[in-house]
Amino acid sequence: MRFSLTTLVAAIFLCGTLAFAQQPGPRAGGPMFFGGTAPEPLFGANLEKGDFPEGVWYLDDEGCLCAKKDNVIWTKDKYSAFVCSFEFNLSEHTNGGFLIQCSDKDNWIPNTIEIQLLDDFGQEPDYHTCGAFYGFKAPSKNVTKKPGEWNRMVVMCMGRSIMVFLNGEFINSINTAEWTDAAKSPTGTDIEEKFRGRTLASFEPYGYIGFQGLHGNSPMKIRNATIAPMKNPDTSAEGWVSLFGDKLENAEFDPEVWSIDADGVLHATKDEVIWAKEKYENFMLDFEYNVTEKANSGVVIQATDKANWIPNSFEVQIFDSFGRDVDMSDCGAVYGRCAPEFNACKPAGEWNHMTIMVMGPRISVILNDQLITQMDKRQWTEKDKNPDGTKPYDWLINKAPSETENAGYVGFQGLHAGQPVVYRNIKIRKFEFPRRGQRPAQAN
16 A cells, blocks of 8 residues: 555554554555655665674575574664665564664663564564564564565554564554553563563654564575665755745734844844744644753644734744753753653754654654654643653643644744844645545645
């Protein structure tokens, strides 16, 4: 099945990530995430993007990835959200793995999520069999082919939500945020003893990707390994427009406060918000920003009262957070409500690239090509307590987020806390979704 841009956005943000469970396996190459790239070789055409010991991993005459020793080939880059697709051919008794979210290549076993690759044709599935989250969760069924036949796996990762398709069938999924017990799964089943040192919820949903090689002395071949990472989008594509207009003609603002210079950089001289005239509900907002040291500002979304916007909106924080342990007041947070999962900020003085995606109650933030924040307002059912038990700042408390409207105004906060923040290339793309019973519009 071919996923269009609009279908994929709707599946993730309107129906929930697990909507993929209702879909047949994606076609070769996998779908492209909106804001993502077309599939590309995971380790490069000639393994130039791979990190591995010399002489261990190689491409054979047919272009298949093979290993001479029990070792791992890693990506050089880290990833937080992506679609990976690959084919693998097992010999008898092969035991390998597809490794994601690795934070420590030198000590990867307790610091990696492994999706098992195993010769288990005809076996009952358990948390060791092919497609299992190894040691944690068994696949729902066994669809592994016989040794010598090619299997195809697709792994879709949206931060903490991970889905596995094997040979065209959805077989497993996990949300690591739910795995808060070191000994038991969220459903009460046992976690394998050797993996009880840390909880999956303690993992950053971000890391290196790799394959385990000649484990158990039984060879495995891999081919057509590709990745389509979620990144900040290409705003030159159709559908993107300037949020405020080239001359701020689509904005409401004080001209003595806000201005655009000859280089298209937006500046403010006071702590006042510049607002877009139009309301938005389902959209992607893309921009670059540059902070000074200790700068503190924000992007306001879903505002229903411009005059009293602080308790009547949500703010995606813009902050000089480089090098910090992030919390719900740091850059990329939904301020006071949802902290980013990890820190992807550049140092003060460098341009950062942020994309805010709002699909009804779902708010996500990509910073410098990494998905760092995901919030579903429907889980925020109390006005004075967040789902993780933290308390929002007093000045934000009004309604429970689950009770707030999804449509609202978009704005940028001005010279807050006395340290300037500047913006450029501010663009927005709206999405229209059909009501129940209507056919979706064709994606651009």
